[in-house]
Amino acid sequence: MTAFPGDTIAVALWRHGVRVLGFTRKRHRPLGAGTLVLQGALVTVDGLPNVHADHTPVVEGMDVRRQGAWPHARFDLLRTIRWLPQRWTRSGFERPYVLRSGTWRFEAWERLLMALAGGAPPPNAPVEAAPGSRWDGDVVVIGAGPAGIAAANAAVAAGDRVCLVSRSPAPAAFAGSLGACAPPIDARVHTLLGHVATGIYRNGTVVLAAPRAPDAAAAVLVCKRLILATGKESLGPSVRGHDLPGVFDARTALRWAATLGSTLGPCVVSGTGSEGAVAEALRRLGVVVVEAVPVDAVREILGRDGVTGVRFAGHRVECRSFVHAGPWTTHGALAFQALAGGTLRLDPTHGNAAVTVVGGALAPNEAPSVPELEALRDVPVCSCMDVMADDLLRLTADGQTHVEEIKRATACGMGPCQGFPCWTRMGAVLAAAIGAPVNDTPSYRPPARGLTVAQAAALDGLLELE
Amino acid sequence: MRSGDTPLPEHADVVVIGGGIQGLALSYHLSKRGVGRIVVVDAGYFQGGASGRNGTMIRGGFMSDAWTALFALANRRWIDLSRELGQNVMYSRRGYLLIAEHAATAAGFDEALATHARHDVASRRVTRRDLVRLAPALAADRVADAIYLPDGGVCPHHAVMHAYVESCRARGVDVAYGAAVTEITRSAGRVDGVIVAGRPLRAPRVVIAAGGFAPEVAKLAGVTLPGYPMRIECTALEPTRALLRPGLAFIDRLCYVSQTARGEIVGGAEVPERPQRTIASDLPALTATAKVYREMLPRVSGLRFLRQWAGLIHSTPDFGPLVGPHPVLPDLWVTAGWSYGFASSAASGELLAASMVSGTLHPILQPFAIDRFERNAPVREGGIVLASG
Numbered sequence: 001m002t003a004f005p006g007d008t009i010a011v012a013l014w015r016h017g018v019r020v021l022g023f024t025r026k027r028h029r030p031l032g033a034g035t036l037v038l039q040g041a042l043v044t045v046d047g048l049p050n051v052h053a054d055h056t057p058v059v060e061g062m063d064v065r066r067q068g069a070w071p072h073a074r075f076d077l078l079r080t081i082r083w084l085p086q087r088w089t090r091s092g093f094e095r096p097y098v099l100r101s102g103t104w105r106f107e108a109w110e111r112l113l114m115a116l117a118g119g120a121p122p123p124n125a126p127v128e129a130a131p132g133s134r135w136d137g138d139v140v141v142i143g144a145g146p147a148g149i150a151a152a153n154a155a156v157a158a159g160d161r162v163c164l165v166s167r168s169p170a171p172a173a174f175a176g177s178l179g180a181c182a183p184p185i186d187a188r189v190h191t192l193l194g195h196v197a198t199g200i201y202r203n204g205t206v207v208l209a210a211p212r213a214p215d216a217a218a219a220v221l222v223c224k225r226l227i228l229a230t231g232k233e234s235l236g237p238s239v240r241g242h243d244l245p246g247v248f249d250a251r252t253a254l255r256w257a258a259t260l261g262s263t264l265g266p267c268v269v270s271g272t273g274s275e276g277a278v279a280e281a282l283r284r285l286g287v288v289v290v291e292a293v294p295v296d297a298v299r300e301i302l303g304r305d306g307v308t309g310v311r312f313a314g315h316r317v318e319c320r321s322f323v324h325a326g327p328w329t330t331h332g333a334l335a336f337q338a339l340a341g342g343t344l345r346l347d348p349t350h351g352n353a354a355v356t357v358v359g360g361a362l363a364p365n366e367a368p369s370v371p372e373l374e375a376l377r378d379v380p381v382c383s384c385m386d387v388m389a390d391d392l393l394r395l396t397a398d399g400q401t402h403v404e405e406i407k408r409a410t411a412c413g414m415g416p417c418q419g420f421p422c423w424t425r426m427g428a429v430l431a432a433a434i435g436a437p438v439n440d441t442p443s444y445r446p447p448a449r450g451l452t453v454a455q456a457a458a459l460d461g462l463l464e465l466e
Numbered sequence: 467m468r469s470g471d472t473p474l475p476e477h478a479d480v481v482v483i484g485g486g487i488q489g490l491a492l493s494y495h496l497s498k499r500g501v502g503r504i505v506v507v508d509a510g511y512f513q514g515g516a517s518g519r520n521g522t523m524i525r526g527g528f529m530s531d532a533w534t535a536l537f538a539l540a541n542r543r544w545i546d547l548s549r550e551l552g553q554n555v556m557y558s559r560r561g562y563l564l565i566a567e568h569a570a571t572a573a574g575f576d577e578a579l580a581t582h583a584r585h586d587v588a589s590r591r592v593t594r595r596d597l598v599r600l601a602p603a604l605a606a607d608r609v610a611d612a613i614y615l616p617d618g619g620v621c622p623h624h625a626v627m628h629a630y631v632e633s634c635r636a637r638g639v640d641v642a643y644g645a646a647v648t649e650i651t652r653s654a655g656r657v658d659g660v661i662v663a664g665r666p667l668r669a670p671r672v673v674i675a676a677g678g679f680a681p682e683v684a685k686l687a688g689v690t691l692p693g694y695p696m697r698i699e700c701t702a703l704e705p706t707r708a709l710l711r712p713g714l715a716f717i718d719r720l721c722y723v724s725q726t727a728r729g730e731i732v733g734g735a736e737v738p739e740r741p742q743r744t745i746a747s748d749l750p751a752l753t754a755t756a757k758v759y760r761e762m763l764p765r766v767s768g769l770r771f772l773r774q775w776a777g778l779i780h781s782t783p784d785f786g787p788l789v790g791p792h793p794v795l796p797d798l799w800v801t802a803g804w805s806y807g808f809a810s811s812a813a814s815g816e817l818l819a820a821s822m823v824s825g826t827l828h829p830i831l832q833p834f835a836i837d838r839f840e841r842n843a844p845v846r847e848g849g850i851v852l853a854s855g
Contacts, residue, residue, distance in 0.1 A: 025728075048768050049706055049768075049769070050704055050706075050769070050770065096554055096556075097554060099554070100548040100549070100553075100554040101547070101548045101554060101555055101556050101557040101558065101559075101621075102545055102546055102547070102548045102549055102557065103548075106548075106554075106556070106558075107558070107559070110556075110558050110727050111708075113727045113728070114707070114708040114725070114727055114729065115707065115708055116707070117705050117706070117707055117708065117726075117727065117728055117729025118704070118705030118706040118707050118728075118729030118730075119705070119706075119707075120706060120707060121706060121707045122603070122706040122707065122709045122765050122766060122769065123765055123766075123767075123768040123769070124765065125765075125768075126760070126764035126765060126767045126768070127767045127768035128767070129767075199749070199752075201746070201747070201748055201749050202746075202748065203746075206749060208749060214768050214770075220749065337746075340744070340746040402511050402512065402643075404511055404512075404513070404514060405511060405512050405513065408513055408518060408623075408624040409624060409628070411728070414728075414772075416704060416772070418772060418773055443775070445747065445773035445774060445775050446747065446752075446773070446774060447752065447771050447773070447774065448772070448773065449704060449770045449771065449772050450770070450771070451770060451771060452767065452768055452769060452770050452771075453703065453756045453759045453760055453766050453767045453768070453769055453770075453771065454756075454760060454767040454768060455756075456752055456753050456755075456756035456771060457753065457756035457757045457759070457760040457767070459749070459753045459756075460750075460753035460754060460756065460757045461753070462753070463749045463750055463753075464750075465737060465738060465750050466748060
């Protein structure tokens with residue numbers, strides 16, 4: 001295969017018509033790399049499993065393999081699972097009723113599960129990481145959008161030692177793709193671009209940040225004050241097909257369109273008010289936008305191995321991709337960890353975090369758009385672990401409504417994404433089922449797939465015991 | 467799970483404080499032994515405590531006779547637990563490796579094997595070739611000696627906890643979560659009930675099965691329990707295809723690890739802890755675990771940590787449990803101080819239920835009597851993976 005300079009693996013594969021990169025765990029439904037659902041973006045590269053195809057640039061001679069297929073990506077017998085009745089796979093993995101432990105059948109079943117677990121063999125060779133680093137200062141700002149840069153500049157102007165962390169390799173990338181301007185970063189700010197702030201410890205005074213490469217040096221940031229400028233993510237519609245390959249959140253779509261141009265489309269854009277601006281930005285990049293509609297108008301995203309169209313209340317249109325710009329919601333993990341959210345359940349007096357939220361993250365979350373219960377049943381909630389709305393509705397009908405219990409019973413949110421966006425959608429489904437708002441999520445746990453064992457080991461000893 | 471949909475009764479024969487695996491296993495066996503009205507109350511949510519946060523590893527063999535007698539029985543019960551409860555607990559009998567890196571630790575393995583033999587625990591010393599076959603991912607050249615326990619294994623908590631709570635409810639046990647006990651009431655020098663969710667619940671016997679909160683709950687009755695709450699941390703790596711079949715315990719590194727049927731590699735290395743009541747996880751435990759993995763399981767070094775989490779145990783001076791009647795307050799019973807409580811529950815619930823019905827502490831539980839520190843008779847156990855600051 002050929003690729004262009006600057007292509008990520010996922011973009012290069014899209015150019016060659018490969019949209020399916022991963023599969024859901026139980027039903028083996030296809031997933032792609034365009035949204036927040038991580039499982040759809042993980043591939044094995046040169047023997048190392050779970051490499052993020054959309055954050056890894058293509059290199060000459062690279063060996064890229066699709067995960068989750070058996071026995072081979074080209075001859076994948078697991079596809080047949082999709083034709084099994086859904087009830088067979090509903091509880092069959094988390095707690096099989098038929099195959100009880102203490103029998104040879106259970107042992108055989110468990111061995112089969114393990115043989116097919118995880119999608120890819122473990123790496124054969126060890127990975128060594130560069131020694132980690134520690135930074136001590138006054139303020140850590142997470143997010144290098146316009147609000148994060150402004151907060152970092154203001155703190156450094158006030159005499160604080162400031163570290164600005166951003167997962168994006170360039171500051172204000174999303175704002176820039178929509179035509180907005182951001183102030184330059186003050187030269188006195190210690191910047192860690194391309195670092196994912198992946199865990200917050202000790203009431204917000206310790207931040208763990210790591211680059212995405214499995215062997216690059218991770219960093220421990222020790223501060224007195226934490227500023228979250230993490231913005232908002234687009235959740236998209238909660239309809240059938242919302243996790244098909246070819247569905248993109250606006251942020252990813254704009255980034256891809258900048259290199260792919262017209263080959264990203266034709267597409268439908270939906271949103272909660274910003275769909276017009278996103279559609280316009282996509283058009284400027286050469287993408288054909290068939291329609292730009294409010295998110296509630298979308299009834300279903302059509303397609304078997306990727307988006308082929310969208311169904312609305314009265315009509316349907318053909319398209320090759322679907323871009324969502326809302327509902328916009330903040331990834332709750334960092335704030336949760338800073339406030340020691342899990343401990344708050346144990347002890348409401350715990351926690352005294354010095355955390356400030358600024359910018360888009362400060363705005364209220366938009367409620368996920370959820371259809372009527374009947375249309376909701378076979379809507380995926382957690383794509384990685386293949387939890388459908390129906391699985392949740394069965395538990396609520398049985399009287400189980402505690403989010404932590406439901407997480408444990410279904411494994412919802414326990415895959416590579418670690419709870420976002422699925423717990424937000426889960427909350428919306430539960431709210432629809434019980435007729436009351438659910439303002440709770442299971443505990444967001446660090447480090448949320450943010451660093452490898454090698455990177456973490458290279459940090460050992462940098463932070464003393466409390 | 468289904469808390470608060472039926473009001474709690476005003477009278478019970480036994481009130482169990484704590485709906486973790488110890489409290490539920492005890493209640494199940496009390497009910498089987500004909501105890502009438504049993505009420506389990508828990509301040510938290512279902513599986514919110516250590517029963518839903520531990521490493522899920524189970525073995526019968528330890529170093530001491532006292533521990534091995536109890537856990538040998540527990541391991542036998544785990545193998546048969548699905549049949550006993552009529553529910554799938556998903557116990558996976560995939561074996562357990564105790565690994566020594568230091569010669570001094572390896573020297574203790576002879577005695578351990580003899581102890582295992584005395585208690586009918588299947589165990590054997592592992593040759594280098596055997597080790598490579600059982601755990602190909604292990605850095606075998608770092609291993610001085612290893613013991614294999616073929617009946618050991620792992621059990622996912624969600625399955626066994628579900629099985630216990632369903633079995634208890636099917637037998638008429640009231641189990642209520644989100645129901646906090648604020649007082650253990652006494653009259654005429656004996657326990658006579660609790661105040662739960664603001665209302666009195668009278669019962670001639672009360673059991674403390676409150677995990678890390680046991681010392682605090684004991685204070686509600688005006689008595690003390692030795693020890694303090696301690697955080698234990700655990701981690702999960704992203705799933706991969708089968709890499710580890712048996713569970714592994716690195717005795718010299720205070721680290722344990724196993725792979726779930728979902729493919730996640732779950733384990734943790736202990737760092738010195740102080741008494742504290744938090745379930746916020748911390749960075750040193752993550753990096754310490756990573757360091758052990760990198761050296762002992764080099765192939766996982768390119769895998770990512772999905773998550774880390776913490777749970778509370780009740781740490782006692784010898785890390786052994788406190789089981790039996792409270793020596794000061796009659797009719798107050800205790801099952802506390804557990805550090806390997808998930809693994810022990812399959813036996814400890816049954817033995818404590820038998821003890822409560824007969825009024826005499828079962829011989830297997832007697833070494834763990836609550837007053838053993840006052841009698842200067844702690845239980846020395848060298849085969850556990852725990853550290854305190």
